[in-house]
Amino acid sequence: MRSSLNSYYCILNLLLYCSSSSSLYSSSCHLQGQFHLNELHKTGDVVLGGLFQVHFFSDYSDLSFTSEPPQPICHGFDITGFRLAQTMAFAVDEINRNPNLLPNVTLGYSIRDNCIEVKIALRAALSLANGQEKNVKLERTCEGTPLVLGIVGDSSSTHTITISRILGLYRVPLVSYFATCSCLSDTQMFPSFFRTIPSDSFQVRAMIQILKHFGWTWAGLLISDDDYGVHAARSFQSDLGPIAGGCLAYTEILPWTNDRTELKRIVNVMRKSTARVVIVFAHQAHMLNLMEEVIRQNVTGLQWMASEAWTSAAVLQAPHLMPYLGGTLGIAIRRGEIPGLKNFLLKIRPDLKYNNSNGNNLVNQFWEHTFQCRFSPTPAGWIEDGGALCTGQEVLEDEVAEEFLDVSDLRPEYNVYKAVYALAHALDDMLQCEPGRGPFSGDTCAHLQRLEPWQLLHYLQQVNFTTPFGDQVSFDENGDALPIYDIMNWSWLPDGRTKVQNVGEVKRSSLKGEELTLDEDKIFWNFDPKKPPRSVCSDSCPPGTRMARKKGQPDCCFDCVPCSGGKINSMECISCPEDFWSNIQNDHCVPKKTEFLSYHEPLGICLTVTSVLGSFICMSVFIIFVHYRSTPIVRANNSELSFQLLMSLKLCFLCSLLFIGPPRLWTCQLRHAAFGISFVLCISCILVKTMVVLAVFRASKPGGEASMKWFGAAQQRGTVLVLTSVQAAICTVWLVSASPAPHKNTQYHSDKIVYECAIGSTVGFGILLGYIGLLAILSFVLAFLARNLPDSFNEAKFITFSMLIFCAVWVAFIPAYINSPGKYADAVEVFAILASSFGLLVALFGPKCYIILLRPERNTKKAIMGRNNHSNN
Numbered sequence: 001m002r003s004s005l006n007s008y009y010c011i012l013n014l015l016l017y018c019s020s021s022s023s024l025y026s027s028s029c030h031l032q033g034q035f036h037l038n039e040l041h042k043t044g045d046v047v048l049g050g051l052f053q054v055h056f057f058s059d060y061s062d063l064s065f066t067s068e069p070p071q072p073i074c075h076g077f078d079i080t081g082f083r084l085a086q087t088m089a090f091a092v093d094e095i096n097r098n099p100n101l102l103p104n105v106t107l108g109y110s111i112r113d114n115c116i117e118v119k120i121a122l123r124a125a126l127s128l129a130n131g132q133e134k135n136v137k138l139e140r141t142c143e144g145t146p147l148v149l150g151i152v153g154d155s156s157s158t159h160t161i162t163i164s165r166i167l168g169l170y171r172v173p174l175v176s177y178f179a180t181c182s183c184l185s186d187t188q189m190f191p192s193f194f195r196t197i198p199s200d201s202f203q204v205r206a207m208i209q210i211l212k213h214f215g216w217t218w219a220g221l222l223i224s225d226d227d228y229g230v231h232a233a234r235s236f237q238s239d240l241g242p243i244a245g246g247c248l249a250y251t252e253i254l255p256w257t258n259d260r261t262e263l264k265r266i267v268n269v270m271r272k273s274t275a276r277v278v279i280v281f282a283h284q285a286h287m288l289n290l291m292e293e294v295i296r297q298n299v300t301g302l303q304w305m306a307s308e309a310w311t312s313a314a315v316l317q318a319p320h321l322m323p324y325l326g327g328t329l330g331i332a333i334r335r336g337e338i339p340g341l342k343n344f345l346l347k348i349r350p351d352l353k354y355n356n357s358n359g360n361n362l363v364n365q366f367w368e369h370t371f372q373c374r375f376s377p378t379p380a381g382w383i384e385d386g387g388a389l390c391t392g393q394e395v396l397e398d399e400v401a402e403e404f405l406d407v408s409d410l411r412p413e414y415n416v417y418k419a420v421y422a423l424a425h426a427l428d429d430m431l432q433c434e435p436g437r438g439p440f441s442g443d444t445c446a447h448l449q450r451l452e453p454w455q456l457l458h459y460l461q462q463v464n465f466t467t468p469f470g471d472q473v474s475f476d477e478n479g480d481a482l483p484i485y486d487i488m489n490w491s492w493l494p495d496g497r498t499k500v501q502n503v504g505e506v507k508r509s510s511l512k513g514e515e516l517t518l519d520e521d522k523i524f525w526n527f528d529p530k531k532p533p534r535s536v537c538s539d540s541c542p543p544g545t546r547m548a549r550k551k552g553q554p555d556c557c558f559d560c561v562p563c564s565g566g567k568i569n570s571m572e573c574i575s576c577p578e579d580f581w582s583n584i585q586n587d588h589c590v591p592k593k594t595e596f597l598s599y600h601e602p603l604g605i606c607l608t609v610t611s612v613l614g615s616f617i618c619m620s621v622f623i624i625f626v627h628y629r630s631t632p633i634v635r636a637n638n639s640e641l642s643f644q645l646l647m648s649l650k651l652c653f654l655c656s657l658l659f660i661g662p663p664r665l666w667t668c669q670l671r672h673a674a675f676g677i678s679f680v681l682c683i684s685c686i687l688v689k690t691m692v693v694l695a696v697f698r699a700s701k702p703g704g705e706a707s708m709k710w711f712g713a714a715q716q717r718g719t720v721l722v723l724t725s726v727q728a729a730i731c732t733v734w735l736v737s738a739s740p741a742p743h744k745n746t747q748y749h750s751d752k753i754v755y756e757c758a759i760g761s762t763v764g765f766g767i768l769l770g771y772i773g774l775l776a777i778l779s780f781v782l783a784f785l786a787r788n789l790p791d792s793f794n795e796a797k798f799i800t801f802s803m804l805i806f807c808a809v810w811v812a813f814i815p816a817y818i819n820s821p822g823k824y825a826d827a828v829e830v831f832a833i834l835a836s837s838f839g840l841l842v843a844l845f846g847p848k849c850y851i852i853l854l855r856p857e858r859n860t861k862k863a864i865m866g867r868n869n870h871s872n873n
Helices: 002-014 079-096 116-129 158-169 198-214 227-244 260-272 284-295 319-325 341-346 362-370 411-433 453-460 604-625 639-659 663-700 705-711 713-737 761-786 795-818 823-855 863-870
Strands: 041-042 046-052 057-059 073-079 105-112 148-152 174-176 193-195 216-225 249-256 276-282 303-306 329-333 463-464 473-474 484-492 496-507 511-520 545-549 558-562 581-584 588-591 592-595 739-747 752-758
Touching: 002 511, 046 079, 073 362, 079 341, 079 362, 079 411, 105 116, 105 639, 116 148, 116 158, 148 411, 148 453, 148 663, 158 174, 158 193, 158 227, 174 411, 174 453, 174 496, 198 276, 198 303, 198 484, 198 496, 216 227, 216 260, 216 284, 227 276, 249 284, 260 284, 260 484, 260 639, 276 284, 319 484, 329 411, 329 463, 329 496, 341 362, 341 558, 341 663, 453 496, 453 761, 473 511, 496 863, 558 752, 592 713, 604 823, 639 663, 639 713, 663 713, 663 739, 663 752, 663 761, 663 795, 663 823, 713 761, 739 863, 761 795, 795 823
Parallel strands: 046 105, 046 148, 148 174, 174 193, 216 249, 216 276, 276 303, 303 329, 592 752
Antiparallel strands: 041 105, 057 073, 329 484, 463 473, 484 496, 496 511, 545 558, 581 588, 739 752
């Protein structure tokens, strides 16, 4: 590439070089390598250049270098290319008539024909950058037509790449109307390049948006073997997956020539592939060759997608091709309206003063081609022998120049129009600069008498205007205009005619990004039923499954594998958030069910009723004991401790309610503290009662009276208070250091959240239970020692039995609690509380209530003492 640039640099220097030796023999200088070009001129204060394809091909003779190289001969007049050139001339004429744009400045143009040959296009561009090729006077300076400040062109990406590399060295602006290669967006390689047609990278993204819209994730790609096709293929391969989740079934390069063997192989690939969508990013000539083989193999049932290079190709819209190409969706250059262009074209007249072989000769060549005549003298090589002589008075009627005068579908012409106006607006902004506030060194401005192309570049980068058609024109940092494309559809009419109609557009705005608009009701589908085809490698996985890619296959080809619980299907099975679980179909995450011991479920209802019942029984016994407090059986069993014991048992029953319902911070903190203190209070009363029994028995023996002074009423209350205070201190330290708190446990069940109270400190909970157990064991041992006392003091037997029940319940509780998951752990603890409480209540107060209520004759001092005497006998 470096050597190529050096070669171009040398060519330009040779063209710009005015031979000093020639001044020895002539009073004028000329440009070396003079080259006769087909051209159009209009003089002006500032001249814009133009490069257009006005001929289809050219001939170059063999170069022997034994004589002066001959001039190339251009053949096949291109009406469309000439209309593009005239569109530039119209835009310049319109600007000159506009008093608000470039006032007091006459804009001119110098338009050249590239003859579809890169060598001719490069030579034409260099001659534009240098100025006219006419003779110039060599006095103090070479005088002539002002240098061209900017060039509109070229139509080919390959031509433009070559030209822009050279012009970029000298910072000459080049605004293309048809070069789409994404490579031209590289400002390091092409610093002076701009374009009014979108880049191929956006055209690719536009096609991908269409694929995404119809769910086509499996497509074939055919490209041309040039910059146009190669760069498009790279864009497809990089963007198709991330944007539309699609991939390419195959990528094939179409040959430039009608290579039957290669075309047959490509069509075989298309026919065997499961992809029903075929994207062709190539030129009209490629499609003509390809369709011959498609017809030969009768490959139907394909949905074609066309790039802008052949979307509007009339030669491909022939009736015999429509069974294959009908329904084609294509990307087309934005259509615009240019008011007054047709009238301008109708006013074109040849200039009989010019020699047809050079100079301002394109109009004359157009005239000869349109009216099949020739000017005299006959220009050799331009038209075939025979035909009438042109008078210049012929009339451009619709029948004669229908193709030339058809302005109903202006697409590349609209881009030419915008390119000329972009240069004009940049020049207008540059000439309106206020001295001292300019953008150039020293805050200077450009002057009309000393304009430089590089100065225009600065303003061209900031151009922003709106065309009469309503489109905004501006350039981004890469020199690309805000992209917009029309979406075309090839419909097949019942009478056999074809119609290419606009069915939508895709554009990119500075605020909303890429936008696709489609009128699906207008789209013609060449399928039965008349609906979009499906083109996927693998069908979407059903709910509850994930995609498992097939080894060696593109990403769009996969098998469906079931998702495990808690995951939903996507490209991969995605785990639901911690508090969510997959639904039955495994396609959505739903909140997990929260589980806790509730008042509304049968288990919770039973435990609640039992707890309330136990509390009610305690209250009933308390009332009975209060009512019969003066009877011997109540008085003989230490009524004060009995009342304390009943109240503590009532608290034990009620504290079980704290374990039912949704855990909250206060319930979690209170439940174990209330449970621990209530049971210690209860066991303390039993322990003191047992100790009193033993003291009374010892006091009944000779010399044992002194033992009772240690177990008076005050000492009993103090002992209960001290023992209970120890448990209260344990609970306080536990709550302060590691307080229990609500906790969402997801370990027990993967699809449920067990809402429980975390105990905070296992050590604290263990000390609380251990202290209760210590007091219970001590009470059991003392009561067991007192079990054989005389009948008057036989309450020790009931205490022994009650403690046996209590210890059995809580010994069984520990393994059951550890092995019970979730809410059942709370249920086990509540059951243990209720069972031990009922055991104490029934064992200690059941016999007494039986005597008080059912056997009142035994509730006498005599009866109690009688049993004692009977026993002694």
